[in-house]
Amino acid sequence: TLLYCLISVVIFATTVVLGITTKYYTYEEDAPGTFIGNLSMDLKIDPSEDPNTSFRFMQEGNSSLIQMRKCDGLLTVGQRIDREKLCQRSTQCLITSDVVVFSKEKFHLIHVEIHVRDINDHSPMFPHNEIQLEILESMALGTHFPLEVANDLDVGNNYIQSYQLFHNSYFDIEVRTAEDDMKFAQLVLVKELDREIEDSYTLQVTASDGGSPPKSGSVTVHVKVLDSNDNSPQFEHKSLKVELNEDAPIGFLLLRVQAFDPDHGQNGDVHYDFVEGVLNDMKNNFDIDPLSGAVTVKSMVDFEVRKSYELNIQAYDLGENSIPSTCAVIVEIVDVNDNAPDITIKPMTLMNEGMAYITEVAAVESFVALISVTDRDSGANGYVHVSLHGHEHFKLQQAYGDNFMIVTTSALDREKIPEYNLTVIAEDLGSPPFKTFTQYTIRVGDENDNPPLFSQPVYEISVMENKAPGSYIASLVARDPDEAANGKVTYKLLENEVEGVLVSSFLSVDSVSGTLYTVSSLDHEHVKQIEVAILATDGGSPSLSSTALVKVRIVDENDNVPFITYPVLINGSTDVPIPYNAPAGYIALRVEAHDMDDGVNAELSYTILEDKEILFSINKKSGEIVLKHRLMFRYDDVIEIKVRVSDLGRTPFSCTATIRFVVSDTEPLEKQVMVVLESSDEKDDHDVDVSLIVIVLLGAMCVMLLVAIAAVALSRRTIHRDVSISKMEGGSAGHFKKTPVFKTTDQMSVKDSGKGDSDFNDSDSDTGGEAGQKMTTLNHRHARSKFSRAFAIYKLHIFIVYSLIEM
Numbered sequence: 126t127l128l129y130c131l132i133s134v135v136i137f138a139t140t141v142v143l144g145i146t147t148k149y150y151t152y153e154e155d156a157p158g159t160f161i162g163n164l165s166m167d168l169k170i171d172p173s174e175d176p177n178t179s180f181r182f183m184q185e186g187n188s189s190l191i192q193m194r195k196c197d198g199l200l201t202v203g204q205r206i207d208r209e210k211l212c213q214r215s216t217q218c219l220i221t222s223d224v225v226v227f228s229k230e231k232f233h234l235i236h237v238e239i240h241v242r243d244i245n246d247h248s249p250m251f252p253h254n255e256i257q258l259e260i261l262e263s264m265a266l267g268t269h270f271p272l273e274v275a276n277d278l279d280v281g282n283n284y285i286q287s288y289q290l291f292h293n294s295y296f297d298i299e300v301r302t303a304e305d306d307m308k309f310a311q312l313v314l315v316k317e318l319d320r321e322i323e324d325s326y327t328l329q330v331t332a333s334d335g336g337s338p339p340k341s342g343s344v345t346v347h348v349k350v351l352d353s354n355d356n357s358p359q360f361e362h363k364s365l366k367v368e369l370n371e372d373a374p375i376g377f378l379l380l381r382v383q384a385f386d387p388d389h390g391q392n393g394d395v396h397y398d399f400v401e402g403v404l405n406d407m408k409n410n411f412d413i414d415p416l417s418g419a420v421t422v423k424s425m426v427d428f429e430v431r432k433s434y435e436l437n438i439q440a441y442d443l444g445e446n447s448i449p450s451t452c453a454v455i456v457e458i459v460d461v462n463d464n465a466p467d468i469t470i471k472p473m474t475l476m477n478e479g480m481a482y483i484t485e486v487a488a489v490e491s492f493v494a495l496i497s498v499t500d501r502d503s504g505a506n507g508y509v510h511v512s513l514h515g516h517e518h519f520k521l522q523q524a525y526g527d528n529f530m531i532v533t534t535s536a537l538d539r540e541k542i543p544e545y546n547l548t549v550i551a552e553d554l555g556s557p558p559f560k561t562f563t564q565y566t567i568r569v570g571d572e573n574d575n576p577p578l579f580s581q582p583v584y585e586i587s588v589m590e591n592k593a594p595g596s597y598i599a600s601l602v603a604r605d606p607d608e609a610a611n612g613k614v615t616y617k618l619l620e621n622e623v624e625g626v627l628v629s630s631f632l633s634v635d636s637v638s639g640t641l642y643t644v645s646s647l648d649h650e651h652v653k654q655i656e657v658a659i660l661a662t663d664g665g666s667p668s669l670s671s672t673a674l675v676k677v678r679i680v681d682e683n684d685n686v687p688f689i690t691y692p693v694l695i696n697g698s699t700d701v702p703i704p705y706n707a708p709a710g711y712i713a714l715r716v717e718a719h720d721m722d723d724g725v726n727a728e729l730s731y732t733i734l735e736d737k738e739i740l741f742s743i744n745k746k747s748g749e750i751v752l753k754h755r756l757m758f759r760y761d762d763v764i765e766i767k768v769r770v771s772d773l774g775r776t777p778f779s780c781t782a783t784i785r786f787v788v789s790d791t792e793p794l795e796k797q798v799m800v801v802l803e804s805s806d807e808k809d810d811h812d813v814d815v816s817l818i819v820i821v822l823l824g825a826m827c828v829m830l831l832v833a834i835a836a837v838a839l840s841r842r843t844i845h846r847d848v849s850i851s852k853m854e855g856g857s858a859g860h861f862k863k864t865p866v867f868k869t870t871d872q873m874s875v876k877d878s879g880k881g882d883s884d885f886n887d888s889d890s891d892t893g894g895e896a897g898q899k900m901t902t903l904n905h906r907h908a909r910s911k912f913s914r915a916f917a918i919y920k921l922h923i924f925i926v927y928s929l930i931e932m
Contacts, residue, residue, distance in 0.1 A: 153208035164198025245336025251344035282335035357448035358384035358440035384440030392444030400437035429501035462506035462555025515547035573665025577603035579673035603661035610664035683774025691717035698783035716748035735767035
């Protein structure tokens with residue numbers, strides 16, 4: 126069998142998202158496996174450039190008829206195609222499929238049209254093998270006699286192309302073509318009949334198609350010649366054309382035909398009927414009244430099903446040998462807007478519970494779904510405007526014909542928007558318009574595009590030393606917004622060394638929760654800080670990860686006892702030489718100690734526990750042991766003291782040492798002599814607050830000073846009163862009253878300065894002048910006495926203060 130395959134590729138759009146229609150041609154009845162076309166080759170898609178390239182049907186409706194290879198889109202015949210069964214009498218027979226092509230990380234939509242071409246596999250056939258026809262001998266020349274219509278299931282050139290009448294001179298054959306391309310044969314009388322000469326004829330009518338080679342079918346027509354009925358009914362018009370709205374109700378009067386017969390009686394009684402051989406759908410949709418010729422609607426017609434009908438009506442009388450006449454009525458169906466647009470959405474992937482899916486890594490302008498919009502109406506009633514609503518991340522793009530693609534307008538991110546609810550609206554331009562709404566849900570499929578992230582890149586954690594192994598330290602959380610395994614985070618400790626020891630010897634991390642635990646007891650004195658990197662990895666493929674640096678600061682605990690490093694002790698004691706003539710303030714020894722702890726726990730305090738001679742004091746911070754008094758011992762005498770060194774921890778630790786000072790004949794070094802104003806060890810021993818002692822001393826001094834001043838003032842007042850009374854009593858001139866006179870210091874100073882002496886002497890008598898001199902002498906003595914007492918009190922204060930300090 127000769128196989129034909131023609132290929133035609135028509136590109137309707139060259140946008141980033143391909144909207145391509147490919148056309149292929151094949152013949153019906155081709156054997157399975159017959160080559161039809163190769164999509165990858167015709168669309169210039171090289172599968173070798175992307176091994177993930179794939180071709181698949183969006184719907185599997187015709188998968189049994191057409192097979193497609195997934196890797197390169199090779200199209201072949203799946204099973205034998207019967208065009209007549211698939212498309213009946215349609216002049217165009219298509220097998221359409223939408224193919225989704227995935228290549229180079231992008232989805233493309235390919236609309237495939239496979240035109241099935243007809244082969245001449247059917248012969249014309251008449252309904253009956255024989256036809257009986259009666260004709261009056263008086264029938265006029267040119268009279269037409271309709272024959273039964275032959276049927277041929279093939280189309281185009283393979284359909285009936287001609288009728289032939291063989292071996293007859295009385296009749297000819299005439300062929301009429303209806304609007305649906307059906308061909309009707311009629312016998313035409315071309316020679317007058319004479320029943321007396323020949324009362325019957327046998328005709329052979331053959332219908333032939335245009336196939337190669339052509340096929341034909343025949344019918345035998347038996348013509349019987351009758352005596353004439355002079356007149357036959359005649360229509361006013363041989364043909365009529367009427368319009369019928371598709372929404373016309375049943376019983377609607379389409380038209381009324383009328384034929385006239387001039388005969389009388391039954392020969393002139395005209396009746397109407399459809400011509401024999403009229404298709405059943407004509408009789409099912411229309412009815413004719415046999416008496417009135419009224420044609421009515423018998424059932425609803427639909428413009429979308431059939432756009433026109435041809436009714437062949439015959440009129441005949443009731444006389445013998447009636448010869449009918451015919452009238453052809455063309456009924457054109459007028460479309461009305463009675464259909465709302467239909468929306469069909471075919472997703473790129475199969476829908477699950479009314480939901481389509483697309484991966485979040487789909488490229489911009491990637492194909493998502495195909496929208497097919499149909500309106501069975503015509504003209505403006507069938508013109509549909511389509512719009513998409515719901516989100517700006519998607520738009521409509523013309524694919525082909527009345528088909529549109531939903532494509533992405535931007536990159537998708539499931540973590541931000543996991544699902545889109547879109548609405549497709551289709552509205553026709555009828556009056557009033559019909560509008561159809563279809564809800565469409567797109568769920569964004571997760572891809573592993575987000576690594577787990579910690580809340581901060583560096584964590585600083587403090588933990589007390591000496592915690593038991595397995596103790597909780599902290600919980601680290603890395604969040605991954607992806608779904609399922611892509612968002613499941615596991616944790617791992619990245620190995621490194623701290624002070625030459627693997628970090629896993631100190632810490633561990635729970636792989637599921639991210640909780641950090643101790644593996645062994647931590648020692649601040651050995652390791653003060655551990656820095657470890659924690660790796661968080663998701664379960665995607667390939668997996669993504671991130672790290673965080675954890676700085677674990679080991680907080681010191683007071684767990685070490687201080688020890689004395691100088692002088693060197695033997696069994697907790699040592700001998701230290703001291704000069705025999707060491708003065709007060711001589712630094713006999715500087716005790717040095719060390720504590721392995723840190724911070725406050727390592728700060729040390731020095732005290733003297735035992736000093737029977739009360740000879741030494743110690744600086745609690747520096748550990749310097751200093752003589753409080755000059756040394757008054759002989760050679761080789763031993764002075765023993767006991768010293769304690771304590772740390773300042775919350776629960777302090779301490780150590781003690783016995784120090785024996787051996788008096789030697791060496792001379793003291795000047796640099797070891799210092800002035801000692803306070804003894805910190807005594808202060809500590811007696812637990813006395815020095816500041817309190819100073820405040821008390823200063824208060825006592827102020828009180829004593831006030832008492833001294835008051836005493837001086839009282840004694841001076843008594844002396845002045847006595848002097849004034851003596852002067853009053855000793856004066857002869859009586860210049861003075863017996864009123865007490867108190868002389869101020871200012872008055873005495875004015876007189877002593879010499880200002881106004883001559884004036885004072887002129888006004889006074891000799892006796893008065895002597896008295897004044899006596900009183901001045903007494904005042905000088907009193908002032909000297911007062912200064913002596915005050916100075917004595919001051920020296921007393923200084924002595925008391927110094928004595929207290931020495932204590």
